[in-house]
Amino acid sequence: MTLYVHRAGETNVLPPAAFFDEVCRSLQECEEAVLACASVVFTTPYPAESLFEVCRDMDSAEILAVTRRLLKRQLGSNRELAIAQLNACVIAVKASHEFCVTHADESDDARRCAGATQAVIPVLNRALAHLQR
Numbered sequence: 760m761t762l763y764v765h766r767a768g769e770t771n772v773l774p775p776a777a778f779f780d781e782v783c784r785s786l787q788e789c790e791e792a793v794l795a796c797a798s799v800v801f802t803t804p805y806p807a808e809s810l811f812e813v814c815r816d817m818d819s820a821e822i823l824a825v826t827r828r829l830l831k832r833q834l835g836s837n838r839e840l841a842i843a844q845l846n847a848c849v850i851a852v853k854a855s856h857e858f859c860v861t862h863a864d865e866s867d868d869a870r871r872c873a874g875a876t877q878a879v880i881p882v883l884n885r886a887l888a889h890l891q892r
Contacts, residue, residue, distance in 0.1 A: 778889065783827045785882040786848075790823040792868075792875035793855050799868040812858045816872070819855040822848050823879075830886070838890050845887045852876045852883065 797816035800809045826848040829841060856876035862869035 779830050779886075782882055782886045783831055785879050786823050786827040786830075789852065789875040789879040790820050790827070792872045793820045793823065793859075796855075796859055796866075796868045796872035799866060815858060816855050819851040819876075822851040842887060842890050845883055845890070849880060849883050849887075852879055856880075 793816050797813045797820065800806050800813050803809070806813070822844075826844050829844050853876070856873060859869045859872040859876060863873045864870075
């Protein structure tokens with residue numbers, strides 16, 4: 760099923776709602792993995808040494824959550840805002856991935872975070888491609 764949104768003289772063809780549901784599920788899974796990875800740092804003997812990375816992961820988790828809420832609420836009604844948010848999400852997720860992948864062999868949480876961030880990037884790119892049509 761294809762949804763159409765009509766505004767004065769404009770038609771936006773939106774992907775099916777099921778597509779956005781899949782994107783939102785992927786964002787949720789990634790957010791949970793990033794938060795778990797950030798949280799585990801506080802159980803290490805010297806958590807202050809990784810404060811920058813924890814903040815990067817927390818920022819990423821926040822952006823993932825906002826992106827998910829925006830997509831659930833709008834389903835493309837403000838395409839420019841959704842595109843900007845998805846682009847910001849890609850940047851944040853890549854930043855988390857860069858750090859977590861370097862520690863994936865040391866921690867299950869870092870390995871899970873590295874996998875989740877790597878998996879969500881193509882999902883975000885597909886969502887961008889749908890909205891940029």
